[in-house]
Amino acid sequence: MSDRSFDLQRVRAEVFALVRACPAGQVTTYGWLAAAVGMPGHARLVGWIMNGVPAEARVPAHRVVNRAGVLTGAWAFGHPDTMAGLLRAEGVAFDDKDRVVMKQHAWDPLADLDRDELAKILADALNDVADLPSPADDLPAALRRDVSGPFRLRPGS
Numbered sequence: 001m002s003d004r005s006f007d008l009q010r011v012r013a014e015v016f017a018l019v020r021a022c023p024a025g026q027v028t029t030y031g032w033l034a035a036a037v038g039m040p041g042h043a044r045l046v047g048w049i050m051n052g053v054p055a056e057a058r059v060p061a062h063r064v065v066n067r068a069g070v071l072t073g074a075w076a077f078g079h080p081d082t083m084a085g086l087l088r089a090e091g092v093a094f095d096d097k098d099r100v101v102m103k104q105h106a107w108d109p110l111a112d113l114d115r116d117e118l119a120k121i122l123a124d125a126l127n128d129v130a131d132l133p134s135p136a137d138d139l140p141a142a143l144r145r146d147v148s149g150p151f152r153l154r155p156g157s
Contacts, residue, residue, distance in 0.1 A: 010126060011037055015049050017125035018109050022063045025091045026107035027100050029067045036109035036118065043067075051076060057132055062086040063107075069100035 014037040022028045030043035030050070039045060046064075050073060053059045062083045066072045071087075074080035084098065093101045109118060 012049050013125035013129040014122050015046055016057055016059045017121050017128055019059050019064060021121050022107050026105050027063050027065045027092065028107045029065060031067055032108045054132055065100050069102045
C-alpha cells in the first residue's frame with residue numbers, strides 16, 4: 001500500500017464510526033477495526049488514529065483494546081484506571097491479569113455485523129466527522145517514522 005492511495009480522513013472516519021457501533025459492555029480490537037475498514041494487518045494504524053480522537057468526536061475509545069484484552073491505550077485517558085473503570089461501569093469483566101475477558105465481551109465488526117449493516121456504517125462514516133478537526137498534520141509523518149508501521153520510509157524512497 002502506498003501513501004498516495006491512502007485516505008487518512010476516510011479511514012479515520014470509518015474507524016470512529018465502527019467504534020461508535022461497538023455496543024456498551026463489549027470491546028473491539030485494533031486489528032478487527034483495521035480489517036473491517038479494509039486494512040487487515042494494520043492494527044498499529046488504528047492505534048495511531050485512536051490516539052488522536054478529538055473529544056468532540058464522541059467516540060467510546062475505551063472500548064478498543066489489543067487482541068489479548070490488554071488496555072494498551074489506557075494512558076490516553078490520563079490514568080490506566082480510568083479506562084478500566086469506564087469498562088467496568090459497562091459490565092465488562094477482567095481476568096486476574098487485568099485483561100478483558102475476550103470470550104465474553106469481544107465484538108468483531110466483520111463477524112458481528114451483517115454485510116449490509118457494515119456497509120451502511122462505513123458509507124455514512126464521512127458524514128459523521130464532517131465537523132471535526134482534521135487529523136493532526138503530522139500524523140502521516142509520524143506513521144512514516146514508525147518502524148513497524150505500514151507507511152515506514154524504505155531505503156531509496
